[in-house]
Each structure stands twice: as structure tokens, then as C-alpha cells.
Ligand code: ADP
């Protein structure tokens with residue numbers, strides 16, 4: 001049988017988003033479970049594919065099915081298209097398999113012409129209403145189908161009424177509305193040389209074709225690109241009977257969320273406008289009322305809405321968002337989808353829904369976006385400082401979070417400053433889809449207009465940015481977008497401001513931040529995640545403070561302690577430089593002794609903080625050159641201060657200079673060229689471990705990791721230095737320490753020689769930053785711009801330094817694992833690299849059998865959650 005191309009709304013379900021689009025599928029689901037939805041049908045994405053396969057022509061089979069469905073709709077509604085007595089009027093709505101809010105257009109009141117508009121008037125006895133709907137139709141049809149700029153209609157309307165508002169009965173007289181209709185029609189004719197067709201069938205066919213075409217229009221294509229929405233299978237189109245929220249004072253339109261999307265509290269949340277259409281609400285022409293207030297005015301409607309939200313939650317087992325319209329007291333639902341929520345609301349909703357028996361704990365864990373919880377871990381303003389900060393504007397708390405940044409007034413300005421690493425706060429009148437990249441680049445967003453459901457707040461919540469909307473006249477943005485006026489003060493572009501999205505406030509200057517609370521619902525979710533998780537999560541920590549931070553966030557050890565980072569603090573760098581640059585062996589030994597004591601003290605503290613959890617310490621890695629003073633002058637000054645001869649210092653420095661330091665004498669090459677450094681480090685580590693064991697009365701779980709290994713002989717040479725030195729220290733102290741040796745796998749050759757390496761070590765630690773850099777031959781520190789260009793051009797799917805490249809780097813890792821485990825089945829496998837804070841990458845690491853990932857302290861909860869989700873998805877998780 002041929003494929004079905006068009007589906008009535010009672011022929012589908014929410015599972016069919018690929019075929020019906022997310023709107024069509026959810027409308028079908030609601031129809032199925034008896035929620036009041038205006039009847040209609042959905043033209044499937046298959047029809048869209050055929051349209052493009054046919055070179056932009058409608059498939060005759062599709063046309064035939066549409067005709068049949070129109071007849072059915074006429075039967076069900078008892079109205080006919082174009083009927084001058086009782087006309088069927090249609091909403092024609094585009095939708096993709098995933099929500100693309102606002103990007104795909106809708107034509108309303110299709111079927112109106114000079115005859116049917118009279119019928120509409122007769123049926124309602126309201127000429128103004130009929131005319132207003134006609135205006136809507138002319139604008140929405142001609143902008144989408146004929147390419148007229150929609151703003152021009154708004155201009156015409158505003159010229160007449162003083163404001164853009166189609167719902168205030170007394171705003172325009174019937175005569176004025178009639179004039180406007182003529183002006184609209186003239187404008188269309190002037191702009192296009194054509195008129196809006198009178199024949200509803202022609203209107204419908206043109207409308208459908210235009211919606212199909214918009215799928216590949218530049219705006220929609222770039223919208224998809226930003227969100228990585230695939231071109232296939234395309235757009236579905238729902239054609240549905242119109243309902244009217246603008247039919248008088250017992251009508252209206254609104255949006256509802258089944259729970260509070262900011263806090264997660266179980267209560268209806270949303271907004272309502274009396275005698276208005278959905279588009280009025282989206283434009284924010286009037287400030288809508290809160291649903292609770294609407295409840296007082298329309299108790300019956302409110303109760304039904306509440307009941308429907310319960311049905312929706314039971315059906316979808318998730319927080320739902322719905323758009324509704326009340327036509328003369330009767331409630332219709334026009335759309336539902338999964339409700340967006342803040343990280344905080346996601347956590348609370350998931351925990352609550354488990355206790356309400358709506359979902360199980362695995363589902364709850366899967367519901368939380370791991371990356372978003374970094375938000376919850378984000379600091380808030382210090383209340384003491386916030387109390388004294390100067391409030392320059394107040395608005396609606398549209399997306400939670402606190403942020404400080406430099407003031408900008410356009411997406412473009414935001415991107416510019418963001419690119420040079422500055423935090424920015426974007427202040428605009430309002431935002432739309434074109435501002436998304438700017439919002440993404442900002443730490444926080446402030447808008448003058450809009451409310452909790454406007455574009456800015458939705459986007460900010462989805463991206464986890466602080467947002468304050470509706471600050472209105474508190475701020476006046478200058479026309480040149482270089483400053484804003486607040487009260488009697490001017491704030492210039494680039495100045496710091498602070499915003500609190502929990503409280504809807506904008507402050508002057510910068511406010512100090514404090515750390516978050518990790519207990520409560522968050523603790524519960526993380527506890528469940530840990531139950532299902534099989535991969536360990538460790539923290540990268542170079543100092544005792546970072547180790548403590550990581551442990552507080554739930555790390556199960558240190559996966560990477562980078563010795564060189566210990567020298568970035570205080571006057572240690574100078575000491576380190578003296579070690580490198582001193583030629584005289586006696587003096588050099590003195591310096592090294594001093595350094596050893598410092599390292600020893602640090603390691604000791606780290607061991608005691610870690611209380612027996614594993615600690616992997618990597619020997620010095622960076623090229624020595626990185627530690628040298630930059631210029632000749634600085635070298636001379638250094639020599640003077642260190643009481644060394646300038647000539648000798650420069651001689652040593654010159655001998656260390658390399659053209660390509662990242663591919664030079666770094667990693668374990670250092671240990672081989674300067675075995676005394678490895679000896680010194682080993683002495684520091686082992687003696688610290690001995691001291692810590694004596695103090696703690698428990699064992700230290702220690703591993704010494706050799707960096708950037710290329711060959712097994714190299715590894716064995718370093719290993720010999722470590723063992724010999726460790727033996728010596730243990731013998732001197734009479735205290736024996738258990739320790740393991742690991743090898744970093746960061747060079748492709750090492751991966752290919754993994755079987756040989758595995759003979760010598762207990763652990764492989766994949767350093768995926770260097771491994772990616774070496775396999776791509778792209779310098780991580782220089783190519784960020786190139787990579788984003790490549791992503792824009794579609795050459796790279798994403799940034800391989802953020803998300804592991806499964807096909808190349810990933811394959812190399814798998815090869816190394818196979819080789820290594822063949823020799824040593826119990827080989828322990830770790831990953832440290834920036835990709836460990838990324839959800840997809842963590843899933844990949846789980847798939848290939850990695851034992852632990854190690855990431856920066858703040859990412860530890862992200863990795864714990866991502867690892868739990870990976871385990872659940874792959875079915876390798878522990879059971880409930
Ligand atoms: P979007 O993706 O922008 O939400 P929609 O198709 O949901 O697009 O609708 C755009 C506007 O049209 C909404 O404000 C909605 O209220 C209105 N609308 C959609 N369907 C109908 C309908 N059947 N009757 C009346 N208004 C409708």
C-alpha cells in the first residue's frame with residue numbers, strides 16, 4: 001500500500017513527531033485522550049520530502065489526500081470552505097519534529113474573503129471582530145505567501161491607532177478598520193503587483209506551498225543550524241479549524257505550565273489575556289494577567305484547565321506547557337509540549353514526580369540535563385553586598401541566576417566582547433530568534449518588554465542564563481546603542497552591571513558571588529545517579545583546595561594532579577626558574593631541596609584531604625621553556641635577583657628554547673633529560689605519602705603517572721628512576737608504601753604500542769586534550785577560531801576538544817584498550833581531558849569500558865550525572 005501522507009487529528013499520537021511534527025503529534029495525542037482540540041488534519045513530513053524531491057512541486061497524491069481531509073473537516077464542523085453563510089476558517093501551522101518556537105509561521109483565518117467576512121460578521125453580530133480577523137489574515141497570508149514585510153502592516157495599524165493593538169474594542173472605529181483593510185490591500189498590491197486570492201482553495205494551496213518552502217528559507221535554515229536540528233524529515237503542516245480568543249469579554253488566550261518552571265513547585269503557572277489572540281500575547285502588546293488572577297475571574301475555565309493539566313501530566317509523565325484559547329467560555333487547547341524549565345525546577349519536578357509515582361528513579365535521573373546542573377552549582381550574589389548595591393532597574397524574574405558583566409545593547413556587541421573573553425550582560429528592548437547567538441554569548445539578559453513567557457526568558461531559561469524582563473521605563477536605551485539612561489545616570493557600553501534573575505533586579509557595578517547549596521532535592525537526584533552509575537568520577541586537582549572542592553562535589557579520587565600547576569602560585573615560579581637556570585650543581589641542589597619541601601607539603605595535604613581515595617600524580621609535563629622569563633631584559637633582571645651570572649643564565653635559557661615547544665622536550669622527555677627532577681618529585685611524593693599514612697593511620701592510594709609517553713623504553717627508563725628513588729626513600733624511613741605506575745596515553749604512537757606499554761603499568765590515563773591535538777595536528781591553543789569557522793561551514797560537526805571525536809580519536813582509544821587489555825585484562829582505564837564534562841563524550845567513555853573519568857571540580861556533578869545516564873541508557877547500570 002502507498003504511504004499515508006495526510007493524517008486526521010484523530011489518527012495519530014505523540015510518538016509520531018517524525019511524521020506529524022511536534023505540534024501535529026501532540027494535537028493528535030490530545031484528541032485521542034479527549035482533550036478539547038479544534039479538529040483538523042496534519043500534512044506529514046513525508047509530503048515535505050516529496051515536495052523537495054519533486055523540485056518544489058506538490059505531489060498530486062498529497063493534494064488528493066488534502067482534498068479528502070478538507071471534506072472530512074467540513075463534515076465534522078458542519079461548515080464549508082468559502083461558504084458565504086457558514087464558512088470554515090482555518091489555522092495553517094508549520095511544525096518540525098522538534099519544537100522550533102516561532103521560527104515556522106502560521107496563517108490564521110485562512111478562508112476569509114469579501115463574502116465570508118460578511119458571514120463572520122453576521123454569525124457573531126460583531127463587525128469589528130470580523131474586520132480585525134480579516135486584517136490578521138491579510139497580514140499573515142501576504143507576509144508568508146507573498147513576501148510582504150509584516151512590519152509594514154504593524155506600521156499602518158499603529159499610524160491609525162497610536163499603538164499596535166487589535167483587541168481593544170474602542171480603539172478603532174468600524175470606518176477606520178475598513179480603511180485599514182483597504183490600506184492593507186493596497187500595500188500588498190504595491191509591494192507584489194498581485195492581490196490576495198479570494199478563492200479559499202487557492203489560499204489553502206498557496207499557504208501550504210509557502211509553509212513547505214519556508215523550511216529551506218535562510219532564516220529557518222540558520223535557526224536549525226544553531227540548534228543542530230537536521231533538515232530531514234522536514235516540516236509537517238497542521239490545518240485546523242479556527243477558534244477565537246478575541247470574541248469578547250468571555251474569551252481570551254493564554255499559556256499554561258503544569259508546574260512552576262522556575263522553582264518546580266506544583267501549581268499552575270502561566271498568563272492569560274482577555275479578549276485577545278495568541279499572536280497578541282506573543283507580541284506582548286498588553287501585559288497579561290497571571291493565571292491565578294484569571295482563576296478568580298473565570299473559575300470554571302480555571303478548574304477545567306487545571307484538570308486538563310493533570311490529564312496531560314499523567315499522559316506525558318512530565319511537566320507540560322500548553323497554549324489555550326477560550327472562545328465564549330469554552331476552553332480549547334491549541335498546543336502542548338514538554339515544558340522548558342530551569343535546572344532547579346527540573347530537579348524538583350523529577351524528585352516530586354517520583355514521590356507522586358508518575359516516574360521511576362531512573363527516569364528522574366534521565367530527566368536532568370547534566371550540563372544544566374552546572375547552573376545549580378553556580379554561585380549567587382553575596383547577600384550582604386547585594387543589600388547595599390544600587391538597584392538601577394526592576395522587572396520580572398524571567399530566568400534564575402546571578403551574573404555580572406559588561407553592558408552591551410545588541411547581539412553583535414555581545415558577540416564581539418564575548419570573543420575576547422569578557423562576560424557581558426545584554427540589554428535590549430526585546431529579543432527574537434535573530435538574537436540567539438548574542439544571548440548564548442551573554443552571561444545575562446535584560447529586556448524592557450516581555451514577560452515570563454516572552455522570547456528572551458524562554459531562550460535564557462533554555463540556555464541557563466540569568467534574565468530579567470519587563471524593566472520598562474526604568475531604562476532608556478540610547479538610539480546609537482552606546483549607552484542607557486537609568487534614573488538620572490547614564491551607563492555606557494562596556495561598564496559593569498549585575499543582574500539577579502531570581503529577583504528581577506539590575507544593579508550598578510559588580511557584586512561578589514558565593515557558593516551554592518548541594519543538599520535537598522539536588523542531593524537526592526545525585527544520590528540516585530550514584531546508585532545507577534558504574535563508571536567512577538574523579539576530580540582534576542592541583543592543589544589541596546581544588547582537591548577539597550572536588551571531594552565536596554562528590555569526586556571519588558584525583559584523576560590528575562598536575563605537578564607543574566603547583567608552581568604557578570606565589571613566589572614559587574621564581575624558585576622553579578632558579579632550578580632550571582642554575583648551572584652550578586651545588587647551588588642547584590640547594591634550590592631543588594627547597595622545591596622538594598614545598599611539593600612534599602602540598603602532596604601531604606592532598607593525601608590527607610583525600611583520606612585514602614585514589615590520587616594520581618602526574619610527573620612534570622610542560623616544556624621548561626614555558627617557565628622562563630620572556631625577554632632578555634627580564635632574564636638579566638632575574639639573574640641579578642637570583643645572584644646568578646647573566647651569561648650563564650642566558651646560555652641555559654637559549655639551550656632550552658624550542659621552535660615547537662609542545663612537540664619538544666616536554667612530558668617524560670624532561671625526566672629523561674633531567675632525571676634529577678623526576679627523582680626530586682618521587683622523593684617528595686613518597687615521603688609525603690609516608691607521612692600521611694602515619695598521620696591518618698590508613699593507606700594512601702597512590703599512583704604516579706608518566707606523561708606523554710611515546711615508547712616503551714622511554715616509559716621503562718622513567719619507571720626505573722621512580723622505583724629506584726621510591727625504594728631509597730622507603731628504606732631510609734623504614735616505611736613501605738604501596739603505589740602503582742600509570743602511563744598517560746596522549747600520543748598516537750603510544751596508543752598503537754599499548755600492548756607493550758601495558759606490560760609495564762597498571763593504568764592507562766587517556767589525556768584526550770593532547771591526544772586530540774596530536775591526532776588532528778591542530779594546536780588546541782591557537783585554533784579555537786578556526787574550529788568555530790569549520791563548525792559554521794559544516795566541515796566539523798562539533799568541537800573535538802569539547803566532544804570526543806568518536807570516529808578518529810575514539811577509534812584510537814578503542815584500539816589502545818583492546819591491545820592493552822589483551823596483555824593485562826585488569827588494566828585500569830581513565831580519561832582526563834576537557835571532554836569529561838560533556839554528556840556525549842561521557843557516554844562514549846562508558847561504551848568503551850573506561851573505569852573512571854576525571855574532570856575539573858565544578859564539572860564533577862555533571863560527570864556523575866552524565867555517567868549515570870550513560871549507564872542507564874546502555875542498560876549497564878545497576879538496578880534500582
Ligand atoms: P508557534 O510555533 O509560533 O507557537 P502556532 O502554530 O502555535 O505557532 O501558532 C501561532 C499563533 O496562532 C498562536 O498564538 C496561536 O494561538 C494561534 N493559533 C494557532 N492555531 C489556532 C487556531 N486553531 N485557532 C486560533 N488561533 C490559533
Ligand code: MG
Pocket residue numbers: 323335
Ligand atoms: Mg504555538
Ligand code: MG
Pocket residue numbers: 621746767769770
Ligand atoms: Mg597533556
